[in-house]
Amino acid sequence: MSAQTLVPDAILPHPSSTTTMKALVFRGPHQIGIEKVELPRAGYGEAVVRVTLTTICGTDVHILKGEYPVKPGLILGHEAVGVIHELGPGVTGYRIGERVLTGAITPCGQCNFCLSGNLSQCGGALGGWRFGNTINGVQAEYVLVPYAQANLARIPDHLRDEEVVLLADIASTGFSASENAQMKIGDTVAIFAQGPIGLSATAGARLHGASCIFVVDSNPVRLEHARRMGADVTLNFNEVDVVKEILRFTQGRGVDVAIEALGRQITFENALRVLRPGGTLASLGVYSEGLSIPLGPFAAGLGDHKIVTSLCPGGKERMRRLMELVANRRVDLTSLLTHKFSLDQITEAYDLFSAQRDGVLKVAIKVSSAKGSGQDPEC
Ligand SMILES: [Zn+2]
Numbered sequence: 039m040s041a042q043t044l045v046p047d048a049i050l051p052h053p054s055s056t057t058t059m060k061a062l063v064f065r066g067p068h069q070i071g072i073e074k075v076e077l078p079r080a081g082y083g084e085a086v087v088r089v090t091l092t093t094i095c096g097t098d099v100h101i102l103k104g105e106y107p108v109k110p111g112l113i114l115g116h117e118a119v120g121v122i123h124e125l126g127p128g129v130t131g132y133r134i135g136e137r138v139l140t141g142a143i144t145p146c147g148q149c150n151f152c153l154s155g156n157l158s159q160c161g162g163a164l165g166g167w168r169f170g171n172t173i174n175g176v177q178a179e180y181v182l183v184p185y186a187q188a189n190l191a192r193i194p195d196h197l198r199d200e201e202v203v204l205l206a207d208i209a210s211t212g213f214s215a216s217e218n219a220q221m222k223i224g225d226t227v228a229i230f231a232q233g234p235i236g237l238s239a240t241a242g243a244r245l246h247g248a249s250c251i252f253v254v255d256s257n258p259v260r261l262e263h264a265r266r267m268g269a270d271v272t273l274n275f276n277e278v279d280v281v282k283e284i285l286r287f288t289q290g291r292g293v294d295v296a297i298e299a300l301g302r303q304i305t306f307e308n309a310l311r312v313l314r315p316g317g318t319l320a321s322l323g324v325y326s327e328g329l330s331i332p333l334g335p336f337a338a339g340l341g342d343h344k345i346v347t348s349l350c351p352g353g354k355e356r357m358r359r360l361m362e363l364v365a366n367r368r369v370d371l372t373s374l375l376t377h378k379f380s381l382d383q384i385t386e387a388y389d390l391f392s393a394q395r396d397g398v399l400k401v402a403i404k405v406s407s408a409k410g411s412g413q414d415p416e417c
């Protein structure tokens with residue numbers, strides 16, 4: 039242990055005299071804007087992180103449209119890279135100024151659910167998802183990180199913010215499909231929808247040893263990205279009967295693993311239609327309408343199918359492992375960051391992202407530079 043860690047960081051004076059910050063505040067459906075709000079202070083077990091880079095998730099758009107309820111006044115966002123600004127009492131082994139990645143999911147690491155291995159469901163259903171859901175999120179100059187000891191993952195110096203920011207949510211979620219399906223080397227895989235999560239699922243299937251990856255979407259740009267992420271066969275559902283094609287490619291057998299990455303009845307159903315008996319359907323989508331299981335492809339319940347779901351795995355060990363993949367060049371998601379904005383321009387970024395204009399996949403919201411504080415002069 040270095041002498042440095044023996045000094046409790048909590049006794050250090052607050053490193054900034056600033057008491058307010060800029061943040062994107064949700065005021066109600068279709069009402070968001072940058073506001074001046076109070077800068078958070080770290081209590082016991084907490085840390086304040088100065089955000090350097092963040093992004094917008096499809097879930098944030100659901101919230102904006104009023105499809106997923108959160109309380110007015112909440113700061114949105116759950117994917118961030120930043121620098122430790124303040125450490126509360128009880129947080130040890132970290133220093134002010136260290137660059138950290140926090141997952142979208144911030145488990146406590148101590149409850150029954152966490153200790154049973156279901157960190158995303160910390161404290162109860164969906165409980166691990168706190169940022170921009172039950173507590174203030176990361177689309178701000180600073181964010182208060184709960185259970186900091188379990189959630190601050192140090193970023194290796196040689197990795198840039200852009201290389202790791204997408205690990206917080208989409209990569210962690212996308213990769214979890216193959217992991218939860220317990221995919222075997224040589225499995226065939228079909229992935230329905232190639233948005234950011236679906237593209238990450240494609241990269242994850244390749245990492246996991248899939249022998250052949252079929253992907254389905256209607257957007258040619260996304261299908262092109264899918265090839266770069268590891269897809270072998272890209273199918274445009276506007277041009278072909280995708281179920282027929284996948285069954286034809288697999289000699290009528292069906293795939294070992296089918297991944298649903300949108301959250302719609304049709305994608306779920308088609309995933310089931312191309313799944314072989316005994317195969318696993320890994321569902322990543324967030325369903326906002328009813329979902330029913332068609333009896334034919336479900337073999338009336340006698341097909342030995344497995345259906346698994348996942349909420350983004352989080353926690354600092356998950357983030358460390360994902361950063362190792364990036365550091366060792368096993369995966370590169372930077373091409374998914376198609377557009378760049380400053381925090382002041384974030385509502386424009388929401389407009390672009392929610393309308394899916396200009397080939398947007400993910401937007402990089404540059405908040406501040408890792409070295410100094412405040413707005414990056416480049417933006
Ligand atoms: Zn998300």
Ligand SMILES: [Zn+2]
Nearest residue numbers: 146149152160
């Ligand atoms: Zn927990």
